Amino acid sequence: MDHLRTLKQEPTSFPLQEIEFITVKVEKHPIKEELSQHFRKPDLFKQEIASLSFQCNLCGKKFAKKFKLVKHQKTCSGEIKFQCSQCVKSFTLKADLVRHQRTHTGERPFQCSQCNKRFIQKSNLVTHQITHTGEKPFQCSQCNKSFIQKGSLVRHQATHTGEKPFQCSECDNSFTQKTLLVRHQTTHTGERPFQCSQCTKNFTQKSDLVRHQITHTGERSFQCSQCDKSFTQKYDLVKHKITHIGKKPFLCSQCNKSFKRKSYLVTHQITHSGEKPFQCSLCNKSFIRKSNLVTHQMTHTGEKPFQCSQCDKKFIRKCSLVTHQIMHIGEKLFQCSQCNKRFTLISDLVRHQIKHTG
Numbered sequence: 001m002d003h004l005r006t007l008k009q010e011p012t013s014f015p016l017q018e019i020e021f022i023t024v025k026v027e028k029h030p031i032k033e034e035l036s037q038h039f040r041k042p043d044l045f046k047q048e049i050a051s052l053s054f055q056c057n058l059c060g061k062k063f064a065k066k067f068k069l070v071k072h073q074k075t076c077s078g079e080i081k082f083q084c085s086q087c088v089k090s091f092t093l094k095a096d097l098v099r100h101q102r103t104h105t106g107e108r109p110f111q112c113s114q115c116n117k118r119f120i121q122k123s124n125l126v127t128h129q130i131t132h133t134g135e136k137p138f139q140c141s142q143c144n145k146s147f148i149q150k151g152s153l154v155r156h157q158a159t160h161t162g163e164k165p166f167q168c169s170e171c172d173n174s175f176t177q178k179t180l181l182v183r184h185q186t187t188h189t190g191e192r193p194f195q196c197s198q199c200t201k202n203f204t205q206k207s208d209l210v211r212h213q214i215t216h217t218g219e220r221s222f223q224c225s226q227c228d229k230s231f232t233q234k235y236d237l238v239k240h241k242i243t244h245i246g247k248k249p250f251l252c253s254q255c256n257k258s259f260k261r262k263s264y265l266v267t268h269q270i271t272h273s274g275e276k277p278f279q280c281s282l283c284n285k286s287f288i289r290k291s292n293l294v295t296h297q298m299t300h301t302g303e304k305p306f307q308c309s310q311c312d313k314k315f316i317r318k319c320s321l322v323t324h325q326i327m328h329i330g331e332k333l334f335q336c337s338q339c340n341k342r343f344t345l346i347s348d349l350v351r352h353q354i355k356h357t358g
Helices: 002-006 032-039 042-051 066-076 094-105 122-133 150-161 178-189 206-217 234-244 262-273 290-301 318-329 346-357
Strands: none
Touching: 094 206
């Protein structure tokens, strides 16, 4: 506390570019808890940091931290050290060159331990892993909506203020994000800065280039869980899955029963042989599928691993938890394409659509 008291001083008035360290004005708080609450005030820190920005003396751009200013000045001064050997792009930092070269090699060194999905950058892996935990650490102070990424929160907050600070210099259009402005400006210039290294085709957006490059590799990473079809684009997979709704294309040759997934047919065919290879060690009950055995064993142990975060109710099966959580939301996500009627559960939608098909 004595150390914190020595920091209490009035803001200085010397030029921003001469500032070496950020000094934050700290109010006196007699109790440790009050001090903690004081530090949690985001508006206070925003005001303090905004008034003590580090400014580039070449272009006037401001930064909250000195190391960001130093990194920026390397670009601003035109200093270029690292050039890509496969295209004309060059970089001020070696780490940026290494990341860029992966777009040529297709290397994705960062792998998720839970689903084996791979990423070019570690930051993308970290963001992806949050989707497994369900954690959304960035919360909007106005409507309590939460987000996985800070950038998503910033974009969302613009919907409350209506602010569009990024204006096009050639027309009256303005945007909430700088990236949207840059993308828009290419419609005026006709610029296509992202070039494919294999066929020299150019694109206005990097995401378009990435999608295009998959056509060269032939990679089909998006596979349908109901049939053997796979796709290069996630959008094409989603569009394809709609064709399965209400359909059961996999027919059993012994009883003519049909199934919407091939795996369901394989499991069903075991019922004709009478085979139940998975046996419970506690009661000798046998099952066709291993997953059924695992679920059954929980009835012996009393284990319910899937817990609702809103009411603490627990479930043996994950699908039961998901169904339960939808009831909390009250949102009807699944819409009939023929009459626009909406449903909370996809199973209700499928049953409804059968009425249309007769």
